Amino acid sequence: MKLQTVAAMDVGSNAIRCLISDVTGLGPDKPVKKSAYLRIPVRLGADVFTSGRISDARQHMFLEAMTAFVHLMRAYDVDHYRICATSAMRDAANGPALISSVSRATGLEISIISGVEEAEILFEANTFSAWADPNETSLYVDVGGGSTEIIAVKNNTLLEAQSFQVGTLRMLAQVVTPEEWLRLDAHLARMAETYKPRQIIASGGNINKAAKLLDKKEGKAASRAELQALYEDLRNLPYNERMTRYRLNQYRADVIVPALEIFLTVAARSGAGRFIIPKVGLVDGMVRHMCFYGGAEQARRPPAPSFRDIP
Template identity: 35%
Template sequence: MKIAAIDIGSNAARLQISSVLHDGGHTSFKKVEYVRFPLRLGHDVFNFGNITPESEARTLKLMQCYKLLMELHEVDGYMACATSAMRESGNGHEVAERIAAITGIRIHIIDGIKEAQLINNVVVQSIEDGQYLHIDVGGGSTELNIYFNRQKIASKSFKIGSVRLLEGKESKGAWRKIENWIEDNVDTLEPVTAVGTGGNISKLFNLVSKTEENATSLSELQRMRDYIASFSQEERVHKLRLNADRADVIVPASDIYISVMKWSGADKILVPDLGLKDGIIQLVYDRIKHK
C-alpha cells in the first residue's frame, strides 16, 4: 500500500509518498518519493492579502505534477492540506475550488489547531516521559505544544513565521505573546527539552554538531545561526549550498527556535525527521484501515 501527503505551506509545497510496512503488529512508513517546490504563497498573502493569478497558475501546475506522480506510484489514498498562507488569503478558498475543478485534488485549508494536532500525532511517538516543548516553525505561523509524560497539556498557534519575519509582517506583539504564553504554561520546576520540526530546523540540524544522534544544544544552534547570518544571501547559496528559498528564511526561523528555547529554559533540542506531511500520512492510513 502507498499513501501520499501534500503540504502547501507559506514558503513551499511538498509531496511525500510513503509505503506502508507491516512487521508483526507494528506498522511503519517508508518514504519512496519526496518533492518540494518553493511556491512562496506567503509573499503574496502577507503583503497583498490574496494569492496572485501568477501564484495560482504555478500552484495549479504543481498540483497537476503531483497528481501525475501519485498516479505513477498508484497511491491508495492521499490528502492535501494548506496552512497559514492559504487560510489567511482573501481568495484562498476560491483558488482551492478552481484547482479542485481542474485537477480533482481537493485542498483542505486547515486551521492552526488542526495543523498542530496532525503534527502531534507523529511527534508524540519520538518523545519519552518528562516535559517537552514542541516548536514547529512554518512560513506563516509557529505552533507551540507542551507535553508532560507524552500527554499534550497546552497548545497555541502564533502568527509569526519565517516568511512573515522576512517580509516584516509578523502580527503586532507576537514575540511578547509567545514569551508570556511560555511563562504561563512551562513548568519551571521541571526540566524541559525542546522538540523542533519544520524545514529550517531540519536544515540547521544537518549543519550543526550533534550532542546526540537526534539532538543538539542551544549554544550550538546559536553558533550556527550566527555563522549563517555572517554570509550574504548570495554567499549562503553559493558557499553554504543552501537553496535560494531556504537561504533567506533560515536566520529568521532560527531566531524563533532560539528565542523559544531561551524563554523556556531548554538547553537541548530534539530534531526528529517529522512534520505535517507525516501527520497527514498517518491520518490517511488510519482512515483507510478503519473503512
C-alpha cells in the first residue's frame, strides 16, 4: 500500500507545533512513523489574555510560521494535513480575521476548535488507551497556555470531557477568574466522588519536560510527591537560575511552574496519586485522527485537507 505523509499543526496559546508523520494509508490502526517535529514559541496568548487581541507583531510571526510550514510540508511531500487553533485564537477578538487573512495568503485551511473538541480528538484518535487501566477510571489531563482539558476514561469509553480557562499564560498574567477556579474545583470534587480516579495521564510540553527532569521514561509513573518536590524546587528558584540549573529555555522556564501547579491541583482535588506521562499531545491525536477519519466514506468528521490542492 502507498505510503502517505500527513502533517498536523497545533496553533496553541504558548507555541505552534507541527508534527509530520508517515502512515501506510489513511485508515484505523495504521502504523505511524514520526518524520519531523517543530515547535515555534509564538505565544499568541501573551497578547490575548491581557489585551483581548493578537498584536500586529505576533500576527506577523503567525503568518511567517504558517508560511514556513507550507515550505516544510512541500519539502516532506505531505499528502494531507490538519491545522487546529485553540484557546488563544478562540478568545482573540481579531482571531477569525487573522485566520482568514493567513488562509488567503498561504492557501492553508485553519480551524478554530473548542476545548471539548480538543479532548474529543485525543479520545477518538485513541492516543492514550495504552496507558489507561481498563478496570479503573483514569483522568487524561492536558495543560496548555490558555486552557486545561480533563477527560474521564474507563475501558476505552469516554465518560465525560470538560475544558477550563485555566492555563499557564493565563496564570502568569493573573487573569484566571475566581469563578473559573471554583468551577474547576467543583468539577474535580464531583469526579473524586463519582469515579475515584487513581491516576492521571498527563500531557503537554511542561509535563513532558518534568518527566525528563525526573528521569522518567515514556509511560513510566511519577508519584504526586515527586512532582510536588520538583514544583517546590522550581518555584523557589529565580527565573534565570531555573534556566541554568535545569537547562530550561526561556520559553519553558516561566510556564513550567504554573503548569505543575495545575497538575498538582487536579491530583489533590481528584484524589489521584500518580501521573503517567506518555509524551503525546494534540498533534499526535490529530495524526491518528487523520488515519481514523481520512476516508471520504468515514463522514463523522470531514477528511483531512489535501496538501496537493495548495498551489
